[in-house]
Amino acid sequence: MDQLLINSGFPILSVLIFLPLAGALLLVFVKSEQLCRYLTLVVTSFVALLSLRLITGFDITTAKFQFVEQHSWIDAFNINYIIGVDGISILLILLTTLIMPLCVLASWSYIKTRVQTFMACLLIMETAMIGVFVALDLVLFYVLWEAMLIPMYLLIGIWGGPRKIYASIKFFLYTLAGSILLLVGIIWLYVTNNYSFFIPDMMWQNYPVTSQIYLFLAFFLAFAIKVPMFPFHTWLPAAHVEAPTAGSVILASILLKMGTYGFLRFALPITPEATIILMPYVLWLSIAGIIYGGFTALAQSDMKKLIAYSSVGHMGFVTLGIFVLNIKGIEGAILQMVNHGITTGALFLCVGMIYERTHSRELRSATGVGKYMPIYITFLAFFSLSSFGFPGTNSFVGEFMIIAGAFEFDTVLNRFPYLALASIPGAVLAAAYMLRMLQKIIWGGTNNPDQSWITDINSREIAVLAPFLFFVLWIGLGPQPFIDLMHASVSQLLQQFDDHKAQSIAAAGSLFQ
Amino acid sequence: MLFLPELTLLGVGLVFFFLSLGEPSRAKVKYFAVTLSALVVLVTLICIKSEGELFYQAYRIDFFSQLFKFFIALATFIVLVFSDQLVSVKEKVQAEYYLFLFTAVLGLMMLVSSVELLAIFVSLELSSFAVYIMVPMRNSVNNGGRQVEAGVKYLLFGVMATGFMLFGMSYLFGLTGSTQLFVIADKLNLTYAQPAAVVAIVLVLVGFFYKLALFPLHFWVPDVYEGAANETTAFIAAVPKLAAVALLIRVVTLINAEAEVIVNILVVCSLLSMFYGNLSALVQKDAKRLLGFSGIAHAGFILVGLLTLESTGYATAMYYIIGYVFMNLACFLVICTVSEKGRNVAIEDFTGLHKRAPLLAITLTVGLFALAGIPPFVGFSGKFLLLLGAFKQGHVLLVVLAALNTAIAIYYYLSIVRVTFCTDSENRGTIVSSRKSNILSILLIVIIIVMGVIPSKFIELTTTAVQAVM
Numbered sequence: 001m002d003q004l005l006i007n008s009g010f011p012i013l014s015v016l017i018f019l020p021l022a023g024a025l026l027l028v029f030v031k032s033e034q035l036c037r038y039l040t041l042v043v044t045s046f047v048a049l050l051s052l053r054l055i056t057g058f059d060i061t062t063a064k065f066q067f068v069e070q071h072s073w074i075d076a077f078n079i080n081y082i083i084g085v086d087g088i089s090i091l092l093i094l095l096t097t098l099i100m101p102l103c104v105l106a107s108w109s110y111i112k113t114r115v116q117t118f119m120a121c122l123l124i125m126e127t128a129m130i131g132v133f134v135a136l137d138l139v140l141f142y143v144l145w146e147a148m149l150i151p152m153y154l155l156i157g158i159w160g161g162p163r164k165i166y167a168s169i170k171f172f173l174y175t176l177a178g179s180i181l182l183l184v185g186i187i188w189l190y191v192t193n194n195y196s197f198f199i200p201d202m203m204w205q206n207y208p209v210t211s212q213i214y215l216f217l218a219f220f221l222a223f224a225i226k227v228p229m230f231p232f233h234t235w236l237p238a239a240h241v242e243a244p245t246a247g248s249v250i251l252a253s254i255l256l257k258m259g260t261y262g263f264l265r266f267a268l269p270i271t272p273e274a275t276i277i278l279m280p281y282v283l284w285l286s287i288a289g290i291i292y293g294g295f296t297a298l299a300q301s302d303m304k305k306l307i308a309y310s311s312v313g314h315m316g317f318v319t320l321g322i323f324v325l326n327i328k329g330i331e332g333a334i335l336q337m338v339n340h341g342i343t344t345g346a347l348f349l350c351v352g353m354i355y356e357r358t359h360s361r362e363l364r365s366a367t368g369v370g371k372y373m374p375i376y377i378t379f380l381a382f383f384s385l386s387s388f389g390f391p392g393t394n395s396f397v398g399e400f401m402i403i404a405g406a407f408e409f410d411t412v413l414n415r416f417p418y419l420a421l422a423s424i425p426g427a428v429l430a431a432a433y434m435l436r437m438l439q440k441i442i443w444g445g446t447n448n449p450d451q452s453w454i455t456d457i458n459s460r461e462i463a464v465l466a467p468f469l470f471f472v473l474w475i476g477l478g479p480q481p482f483i484d485l486m487h488a489s490v491s492q493l494l495q496q497f498d499d500h501k502a503q504s505i506a507a508a509g510s511l512f513q
Numbered sequence: 514m515l516f517l518p519e520l521t522l523l524g525v526g527l528v529f530f531f532l533s534l535g536e537p538s539r540a541k542v543k544y545f546a547v548t549l550s551a552l553v554v555l556v557t558l559i560c561i562k563s564e565g566e567l568f569y570q571a572y573r574i575d576f577f578s579q580l581f582k583f584f585i586a587l588a589t590f591i592v593l594v595f596s597d598q599l600v601s602v603k604e605k606v607q608a609e610y611y612l613f614l615f616t617a618v619l620g621l622m623m624l625v626s627s628v629e630l631l632a633i634f635v636s637l638e639l640s641s642f643a644v645y646i647m648v649p650m651r652n653s654v655n656n657g658g659r660q661v662e663a664g665v666k667y668l669l670f671g672v673m674a675t676g677f678m679l680f681g682m683s684y685l686f687g688l689t690g691s692t693q694l695f696v697i698a699d700k701l702n703l704t705y706a707q708p709a710a711v712v713a714i715v716l717v718l719v720g721f722f723y724k725l726a727l728f729p730l731h732f733w734v735p736d737v738y739e740g741a742a743n744e745t746t747a748f749i750a751a752v753p754k755l756a757a758v759a760l761l762i763r764v765v766t767l768i769n770a771e772a773e774v775i776v777n778i779l780v781v782c783s784l785l786s787m788f789y790g791n792l793s794a795l796v797q798k799d800a801k802r803l804l805g806f807s808g809i810a811h812a813g814f815i816l817v818g819l820l821t822l823e824s825t826g827y828a829t830a831m832y833y834i835i836g837y838v839f840m841n842l843a844c845f846l847v848i849c850t851v852s853e854k855g856r857n858v859a860i861e862d863f864t865g866l867h868k869r870a871p872l873l874a875i876t877l878t879v880g881l882f883a884l885a886g887i888p889p890f891v892g893f894s895g896k897f898l899l900l901l902g903a904f905k906q907g908h909v910l911l912v913v914l915a916a917l918n919t920a921i922a923i924y925y926y927l928s929i930v931r932v933t934f935c936t937d938s939e940n941r942g943t944i945v946s947s948r949k950s951n952i953l954s955i956l957l958i959v960i961i962i963v964m965g966v967i968p969s970k971f972i973e974l975t976t977t978a979v980q981a982v983m
Contacts, residue, residue, distance in 0.1 A: 074894075074969040076825070076976065077901060114867075139897070143888035150882060153927075157935040165931055172927055176887075177920040183897070184916050187904045 004084060004200070005059075007067045012053060013083045014069055016097065017131050019047050024123035033115040037108060040119040044101040044126065051097035058090060060484050063492035065136060065200070073140070078195050083134040087489030088264050088334060091482065095341045096129045096254050098467070103246040105464045106349050110245055110356055111159060118159060121151040122246065129254050133261065138186045138197040142179075145258070149175055152247070152255070160242040167235075167242035174235040178225035185218035189270070203269035204496050209277070216274035219267045220282070226259030229282075229319060230289035233312045240308035241361070245352030248304065252311055252348055253341035260318045260337055264330070268322070268493065272500035275323070282323045287422045289316030294429025298436070303351045304361050306437060307344060310387060313426055314340045314395075320423060321402035325497065326412075329405025330490050331483055336398030338482070339475060343386045343395055346468035350380045353461055354441075357454055363437065367444030373456045377442050379465045384438045386472045388430035394475035399427060515565045515574045518582050521556045522619040525549045526612055533608035542607045546614075550590040553618070557583040570693060571629035575981035580974065581625040581759045588751045588838050589618050591957075595846040595950045596744035601855025603652050610650050614748065617643035621756040630682045630692040633760065634675075637720065640756070641671050644749060651742040652855060663740025670733040674723035681716025684709055698767045711774050717764055724757035726805075727812040728786035735793075738805035743852050746801050747845035750808055751838045758815060758834040762827045765819050766982055779820040780911050786813030787918040794925045800848050800858045803925060804841065807884060810922060811837055817915060818899045821906045824979050829898040831975040836883075836891035836964050843880030843957040847873045850946045866933040870944040874933050876954040883961050885926040886919045891964035898968070 007013075023043035030036050059066060065084030073081045085093065103122060111118045128148040135141035149172055157168035188211070189202050196202075207215070225232045236256075240248050268275055293313025300306035318340065321333030353376065354366045370377045386393035389400075406420035457465075475482060528549065532542060561579045566572065602610050620640025627633040649664035686692055688710055689700040701710055723730040738746050768775050790810030797803035815837075818830030848858045850873055851866070867874040883890035886897075896919065904912045946954075964971055 073967075074972070076969060076972045077898065143893070146893070147888045150887060153930075154934060157931060165935055168935070169924075169927055169931065173920070173924060176923050180916045180920045181913070183900070184904075184913050187901055187912065190901065191905055 004068045004070075005062070005064045005066045007069055007084075011069050012050065012057075013067050013085065013130075013134050016047055016051055016093075017083070017127055017134070019043060019050075020100075020123040020126040020130075024120040024127075027116055027120045027123070030116065036116045036119050037104070040123060041101060041104045043123065044097075044104050047126065048097045048101050051094055054085060054090060054093065055485075058085070058485065060087070061488060063087065063489045068136070073137075077197075079139045079197055080137050081140060082136040082198060083131075083140070084136050085134055087486035088493075089133045089261065090485055091334060091338050092254075092257055092261060093130055093133050095257070095338055096126065096133065099249065099253050099341065099345055100126050102345075102349075102464050102467060103249050105460060106249065106352060107244065107246040108460060110352065114158065117154070121155050122250075124151045125155075125250060129250075129258075132258055136199045138189065138199055138202075140197075141199070142183060142186055145179060146176070148255070152251070155247040155250075156239055156243045159244040159247070162242075163238070164242045167238040170235045171239040174225055174232075178232070179222040181218040182222035185215050188215065199265070204272070204500065205270075207271070209273050212271040212274035213277065216267055216271040216278055219262065219271070220278075223259040223262035223267065224285075226262065227256060227315050227319060228259070228312065230285050230292055230312070230316065233289070233293075236312065237305050237308040240311070240348075241302060241304045245348060245355070248348040248352070249345045252307075253345035256311065256315055257337045257341060260315065260322060260333065263319065263322050264334070264493070268325075268497065272497055275325075276501060279323050279325065283320060283419060286316045286320040286323065287419070287426075289313060290320070290423055290426030291429070294426050294433065297433040298429060300433075301363050302361050303354070303363055303366065303437065304348070306363070306433060307347050307351065310430065310433065311340070311344055313430060314344065314387075316426065317399055317402050317423065320419075321398075321405055324402075324405045324409040324419070325494070326405050326408050327491060327494055328401050328408060330494065331486060332398050332401025332405055334486050334490070335475070335479060335482060336395065336402060339386070339394040339398045342468055342471050342475075343383055343393075346379070346383045346465060346472075347387060349464060349468075350376070350383060353457055363440055365449055367440045367451075368442075368448030369451050369454055370442030372451050372454045375462065376457045379457075379469060380441065381438060382469055382472060384434045386476070388434045389427055392473075392476050394472050394479070396476060397479045403427075514560070515563055515567055517560050518553065518557045518586070519619060519622055521553055522615055522622065525553065526615045526619065529608050529612035529615065533612060537608060539604065539607055542611060546611045547590075547593050549615075550586070550593050554583070554586040554590050557586040568632070571632040572623075572626050573628045574626055577762075577978040577981040578626040578759070580978045581755055582622045584835055584838065585618060585621050585625070585752055585755050588755065588842065589614070589748070591842050591953060592744060592747045592751065592845075594953055595842075595849055596747070601652050601742035601744065601852075602650050606650050610647060613643040613647050613650075616640075617647070617748075618752065621753060624756045625759040627760075628694045628763065630685065630694070630697075634679065634682065637678075637724075637760075638675065640753065641675070641724075644753065645671065647745050647748075648737060648741045651740070651745070659736075659740040660742070661740075663737045666740075667733050667737045670730070671723060674720050674730055677716050678720030681713045681719070684713035685717065688713060694763060694767065701767055702769055711772060714764065714768060714772070714775055715778060718761065721757045721761045721764065722782070722812075724753050725761065725812045725815070726754075726809050727816065728782055728789050728809060731786070731789070731809045731812075734805040734809060735802050738801045738808075739799055739857060742855060743801065743845070743849045743858070746805075747842065747849060750804065750841050750845065754808075754812075755834060755838060758830060761819055762831065762979065763982060765822065765827070768822060776820050776822065779816055780908060783813040783816035783820065784911065784914055786810065786816065787915060791918050791921045791925075794922070797925070798859055798861075800844075800860055800863075800929070803860065803929075804844055804848075807922065807925070808841070810918065811884070813918075814896060814899060814915065817903050817908075817911065820908070821902045823902070823906070824976065824983055826899075826902040826906075827979045827982075828972060828975040829895065829902055831979060832964075832968065832971050833895035833899060835971070835975075836895045836961070839957055839960050839964070840880045840883040840890070840892055843876050843954070843961065844884070846950060846954060846957065847877040847880070850950055851944060860929055860932055863929060863933045864936045865941055866944075868937070868943075869941060870946060872951055872954050873944065873946060876958060877933055878930050879958045879961055881926040881929055883965070885923045887923075889962060889965050891961050891968070894965050894968045898972070 068084035071081040073079050128144045131144035153172045290313045293309050297309035318333045318336050321329040389395040410417035565574045617640045623636035645668045649660045651660035689697045726734045787810045790806045794806035818826045852858045883892040886892040900912045
């Protein structure tokens with residue numbers, strides 16, 4: 001228990017978790033649709049404001065878990081309610097809490113039917129998502145991880161596009177099937193670890209290498225599907241395309257991060273030897289994802305699909321950063337998780353705004369709106385530049401750090417920088433598909449459809465996009481405070497990793513030659 | 514006082530016997546049935562702490578049996594509350610229907626207290642025969658006489674299973690010279706090397722496998738579920754299974770750890786049950802049939818707890834069956850309410866339910882997701898704890914395959930949810946559910962969630978109960 005800093009004061013994390021749930025219950029009694037919207041906005045905004053207290057109270061010098069709360073839950077099986085925050089999770093929690101009110105605002109006029117249910121789903125999602133990032137008990141983690149599927153399924157299945165049924169069922173089945181073996185892995189850990197589900201207790205144990213490999217594969221399947229990594233990504237375009245705007249934003253900004261968060265929180269510390277042995281494969285899968293995502297995005301005519309495939313590429317960068325296993329790579333990966341959340345979330349909102357006007361996601365029906373929507377395309381331009389990592393925007397910092405990490409990885413192995421070079425085409429492709437989209441939307445060509453009737457975004461929509469732009473520029477120009485938040489935890493993770501590394505570096509080396 | 518719940522049921526049965534002599538109206542019979550079953554729940558609750566032995570130690574009243582009696586009574590009460598007016602049963606035999614229903618409940622309550630082979634046999638037959646008669650009492654207008662086919666199938670399979678069980682019991686008596694379970698347990702420990710002992714135990718288990726609808730004794734399930742009236746199916750799907758699990762726990766305690774053969778047989782039965790149930794459910798169109806196959810799969814899951822041969826496993830199995838009864842009843846509540854004039858409900862009939870009856874749609878969704886084992890509902894915590902116990906005992910392959918089964922199962926549960934929530938009503942009329950069933954819906958949802966979120970209280974309860982048997 002020495003990894004914990006017990007929080008004896010205000011139980012801020014529990015409040016963050018349960019407040020949205022309470023809000024969802026309250027919605028049951030609200031009859032008016034407008035009141036539902038306002039209530040949800042108030043609850044999510046309050047949670048967002050409250051979560052800022054995490055920053056002011058966060059001690060960046062320690063890698064311990066902070067704001068920890070501990071209660072017993074199921075005594076007979078030693079299952080506890082333990083939650084806490086460290087440098088790896090704090091940014092993701094803030095990302096979640098800050099994006100939710102914007103999702104509510106973005107759905108203000110888009111969702112017209114069954115508003116009450118929609119808002120309740122959003123609030124339940126928020127509870128589950130925050131819970132997944134703070135859970136320090138494996139059962140608690142798993143419960144919330146799975147419970148999230150239901151509201152997300154409903155978000156896609158009820159308010160989705162024409163192929164919503166296919167997309168929602170595919171999403172549910174894929175994710176559930178992936179995490180089933182995770183459950184078996186959890187049970188294995190429990191029995192091996194003297195009947196404990198406490199996550200920090202499971203880290204850095206010397207499990208037999210074969211068991212570690214099985215365990216890593218169980219983790220990998222669950223998390224790689226969620227990320228999604230290259231061969232497991234097929235649910236993502238379907239789900240993204242059919243989901244309503246808020247659903248797409250939540251999926252892209254937060255749900256995908258859970259996979260990469262899982263790698264950092266579980267795979268690395270619990271199965272270090274297996275990580276080193278299997279790392280090469282994961283790295284090359286990441287490269288495959290980066291390039292595959294880029295090329296596929298280039299060929300899309302549906303804007304949402306384009307951004308969905310670009311997500312596959314961007315998340316490939318994140319997994320690349322995680323598995324190069326050095327400080328630059330992992331810090332870059334965490335920062336890139338946040339960046340992707342901001343940028344891609346904003347891009348989905350932008351597409352949603354066009355969709356609300358033209359009722360089409362086709363790129364060709366949105367061509368040439370630049371003349372009539374100057375404010376809109378200003379935002380869009382910034383987010384597109386950010387998406388392909390233009391210097392001065394947030395993604396540049398993240399991708400730069402990741403590629404630097406990849407170079408360092410190659411240098412340590414004392415070889416030509418294959419890995420880093422292999423990821424470069426991804427960055428170029430990103431520029432190609434984003435600029436292509438941007439060009440078409442702003443100027444288009446000689447046969448643009450008549451767009452003169454289109455109205456520019458209103459003040460509510462500006463209020464939705466402005467915070468995203470603020471963070472794009474803040475992280476792009478001054479990322480240090482964000483990196484400071486995670487530094488202690490990441491360096492401790494790598495420190496402890498090095499202790500385990502010596503044993504199996506030979507094995508990894510032989511695989512690489 | 515010890516025999517009070519059973520005596521009350523006997524009295525209730527008599528009331529309906531006298532009612533059946535006249536020609537009472539539906540509403541009157543219904544009113545009697547609900548009130549009296551509420552009384553039975555109350556009585557079982559009062560007697561929950563009583564302990565003792567009756568009838569020359571053939572009949573044991575302990576916390577284990579009393580807890581089961583309470584849940585049997587409660588499940589019956591729930592079924593009676595939501596089976597509105599019982600339109601799907603012939604008007605003429607309304608009173609008789611309840612007479613048999615309460616006799617069946619009486620048999621089941623006696624069953625959970627029986628600790629002697631003959632007593633077990635007699636109470637099992639009492640409950641079974643009453644249910645055999647209830648099945649064909651359905652109004653034949655509703656489905657062209659299929660209820661008779663269902664009734665005959667149910668009867669024939671039941672009689673066959675009982676035959677096997679009797680044969681096994683005779684072996685047990687031959688090996689040990691006693692019909693008392695506790696005496697048998699002691700003496701059997703010495704003779705486990707003999708194949709006869711294994712055969713005897715397995716044959717006795719067959720009788721309860723039949724009640725629980727476990728592979729390979731599941732053949733009656735689809736036809737009986739489909740052929741019987743919706744309310745009867747709800748009863749069959751919930752109440753006898755409780756008693757079956759109670760008796761399985763009693764019989765399984767006879768096995769000691771050396772009897773690896775039996776454990777292996779149970780593992781195989783459990784896996785086949787899950788795979789068979791889940792794979793067959795994938796293609797069903799009729800809601801009751803689908804739930805029947807899902808019930809077969811769940812029976813396999815319950816066996817996962819029993820085959821650990823330790824008290825935690827039994828306690829979780831007990832927790833799971835109680836949870837299962839509530840989830841199942843939540844689904845049947847919706848089926849009975851949605852059904853028009855007692856007809857069978859196809860999955861399509863749930864189209865647009867979210868608009869036609871929002872509360873029912875939510876109840877159905879909660880019930881189905883709970884059955885599928887999605888947190889935070891009771892189905893998840895039950896499955897999780899069962900798998901945990903089995904893993905501890907080293908059944909790794911079983912755990913992995915059982916987990917995979919959850920993934921298969923989600924598809925068919927989800928396809929109902931999809932119809933319920935993601936389709937428009939297409940001019941189907943709204944469904945008016947009575948105030949009683951609305952309250953019951955909310956209550957069931959709350960129970961399913963509470964049991965799932967804070968299982969520790971319930972596990973404590975079932976652990977204490979199981980300790981009474983060990």
